[in-house]
Amino acid sequence: MTILHKTVSQAETVKLGETLGKKLQPGSIVALTGDLGAGKTYLTKGIVKGLGLKAAVRSPTFVIMNIYPGKTPVFHYDCYRLKDETDMEKIGYEEYFYGKGITVIEWADRIPGLIPETAIKIEFKICGENEREIHIGNFRLKM
Numbered sequence: 001m002t003i004l005h006k007t008v009s010q011a012e013t014v015k016l017g018e019t020l021g022k023k024l025q026p027g028s029i030v031a032l033t034g035d036l037g038a039g040k041t042y043l044t045k046g047i048v049k050g051l052g053l054k055a056a057v058r059s060p061t062f063v064i065m066n067i068y069p070g071k072t073p074v075f076h077y078d079c080y081r082l083k084d085e086t087d088m089e090k091i092g093y094e095e096y097f098y099g100k101g102i103t104v105i106e107w108a109d110r111i112p113g114l115i116p117e118t119a120i121k122i123e124f125k126i127c128g129e130n131e132r133e134i135h136i137g138n139f140r141l142k143m
């Protein structure tokens with residue numbers, strides 16, 4: 001089942017992320033897909049806020065992953081520049097994906113073979129300057 005949310009501002013996307021963040025469990029993996037500027041990083045800001053972490057959330061474009069520490073830490077990946085999945089294997093992604101933190105992956109479609117079935121898959125569509133469709137799949141809790 002996929003749940004569709006429409007947002008009309010970046011603030012609304014952050015709010016949606018916050019609601020989602022409050023419902024995530026340690027070990028959750030959130031796989032984000034959608035074009036540049038679709039709102040993946042803003043949703044991640046919300047997730048991190050919803051978990052009660054105070055961190056400056058930025059797309060980790062040059063370092064592949066940012067860690068936001070906390071009781072349940074967040075591992076924030078951006079796979080945009082990855083050539084293939086072996087890049088992830090080189091940095092030992094399993095330790096993070098299958099640890100006690102929460103993993104959020106931007107450009108998850110770059111590493112399809114590494115995204116588990118149980119991941120919460122979220123697809124973004126740009127519908128207008130400030131309008132976004134955010135399709136949340138594989139998520140049993142109703143939001």
Ligand SMILES: Nc1ncnc2c1ncn2[C@@H]1O[C@H](COP(=O)(O)OP(=O)(O)O)[C@@H](O)[C@H]1O
Binds near residue numbers: 131
């Ligand atoms: N409804 C919306 N939700 C999220 N971002 C929006 C929205 N409307 C406009 N924006 C703008 O789109 C851009 C989204 O940026 P970002 O979250 O970094 O995208 P991504 O990480 O998907 O590349 C920001 O400049 C933001 O201000």
Ligand SMILES: [Mg+2]
Binds near residue numbers: 040041059078106
């Ligand atoms: Mg981004």
